[in-house]
Amino acid sequence: MVIGLLLxxxxxxxxxxxxxxxxxxxxxxxxxxxxxxxxxxxxxENNIRRCVKALLNQDYPNFEVIVVEDRSTDRTxxxxxxxxxxxxxxxxxxIRGEELPPGWAGKPHALVQGATAARGDWLCFVDADTFASxxxxxxxxxxxxSTGADLFTMLTYQELASFWxxxxxxxxxxxxxxGFPARRVNNPELSDAIASGQFILVRRDVYEATGGHASVxxxxxxxxxxxxxxxxxxxxxxLADGRAVARTQMYTNLGGIWEGFTKNIYLGLRDRLGLLLxxxxxxxxxxxxxxxxxxxxxxxxxxxxxxxxxxxxxxxVVLWVYLLFVRARQAIALEIxxxxxxxxxxxxxxxxxxxxxxxxxxxxxxxxRWKERVYYQKD
Numbered sequence: 001m002v003i004g005l006l007l008x009x010x011x012x013x014x015x016x017x018x019x020x021x022x023x024x025x026x027x028x029x030x031x032x033x034x035x036x037x038x039x040x041x042x043x044x045e046n047n048i049r050r051c052v053k054a055l056l057n058q059d060y061p062n063f064e065v066i067v068v069e070d071r072s073t074d075r076t077x078x079x080x081x082x083x084x085x086x087x088x089x090x091x092x093x094x095i096r097g098e099e100l101p102p103g104w105a106g107k108p109h110a111l112v113q114g115a116t117a118a119r120g121d122w123l124c125f126v127d128a129d130t131f132a133s134x135x136x137x138x139x140x141x142x143x144x145x146s147t148g149a150d151l152f153t154m155l156t157y158q159e160l161a162s163f164w165x166x167x168x169x170x171x172x173x174x175x176x177x178x179g180f181p182a183r184r185v186n187n188p189e190l191s192d193a194i195a196s197g198q199f200i201l202v203r204r205d206v207y208e209a210t211g212g213h214a215s216v217x218x219x220x221x222x223x224x225x226x227x228x229x230x231x232x233x234x235x236x237x238x239l240a241d242g243r244a245v246a247r248t249q250m251y252t253n254l255g256g257i258w259e260g261f262t263k264n265i266y267l268g269l270r271d272r273l274g275l276l277l278x279x280x281x282x283x284x285x286x287x288x289x290x291x292x293x294x295x296x297x298x299x300x301x302x303x304x305x306x307x308x309x310x311x312x313x314x315x316x317v318v319l320w321v322y323l324l325f326v327r328a329r330q331a332i333a334l335e336i337x338x339x340x341x342x343x344x345x346x347x348x349x350x351x352x353x354x355x356x357x358x359x360x361x362x363x364x365x366x367x368x369r370w371k372e373r374v375y376y377q378k379d
Contacts, residue, residue, distance in 0.1 A: 047249075151231075172351060188237075266359040
C-alpha cells in the first residue's frame, strides 16, 4: 500500500512549470519585431474561423497571419476565402498547399511552405484548434525575451466539453507531465525536449540554421522533433504555462481522441520505450488491478470477515480514496466536475488501449492514419 501511495503522489506531482506567461498589452521601452504567425489547416472547418479571427485581433502591432490550406476536403477553403475577403489590413495570407511529396508528413510540409512565405524575424506556429487571446503575441514574446528562449513553447488552457474529453484527456495530460517534466525540459544541461504544436515561437535565424521542419520532414510528432533538433543544436528551449493567453480544444469525441493519440504515442516515445511500458503498467493498474483489489477485498471481507480480509479491504479503500482525491483535484484545476475522477478506470483502460494500438500499428506496418493520410505503412 505504501508503494502505491508513493507512486500516486509522484505521478501527480510532475505538473509544476516555473515559467508562466502573464498577459500584457504592450512592451516597456522595447521595439516590436515582425512576427509571422503560421497556421496549418487541413479539414479544420469547425475551428479555422475562430482561430484566424482571434489571431487577427492581436494587440501586437507588427505581424502577419499565414494560413496554409493543406488540400482540405471539407469547407476549410471556402471559410478561408471569406476571412480573406473580410480582412482589411492586409495581414492575412492564405496559401494553397502543394501536393505532399514522398518522405514528408503532412504537417511539416505545410509548415515549411508557411515559413518560406513568412517575412517575420520570429516565426510563430499555431495549430488551427488553438484560440488566442488578444495579448498572445506580446505576452509570449516578452516571456521568450525574459527567459532567453530561442524556441518558446507553452501548454494552453484545454477546453473539455464532451464526456470523453473529460474522462480520457486529463489522464493523458498526467502522462505527458510524467514523461516530460518542465523542469527537465527547461534545463539546458539535460537532453529532455518537447514542444507543443499548439504554440511554438522560434527565432527565424535559429529555425533556418537548424533546417527547421524540413529537417524533421518525416515526423508526425514534428513538434517534439523540432524541439529535440533545436535544443540538441545548443539553443535555448523553454516550456511555459500559457493557459492565460490561449485556449485549445483538440478533439470533441472519442473517435477524434483515438485517432489523434494513436498516431503519435509510440512515435513520440520510441526512444523511451521504458517510459511507454511504465505508462502501460500504470494504466492497467488503474483500470483493472486496483478496482479488482477493492472489489475482491470487500467481497472477501463480507463473506468471511476477520482481520486479514479487513486489512486487505482497508488498504484498497485507502488507495482509492487518495487516488480519487488527487484525480478530483486535477479535474477542478481543469475546470470540470470533480465527479469525473470516478471515470478513472474507464479512462485508464482507453489510454492503455491507445498505447497498445499505436505501438502495434507502427511495428506491424499497418501504419497510422491522420487527416485522411496514412503514414509508416509497409507495403
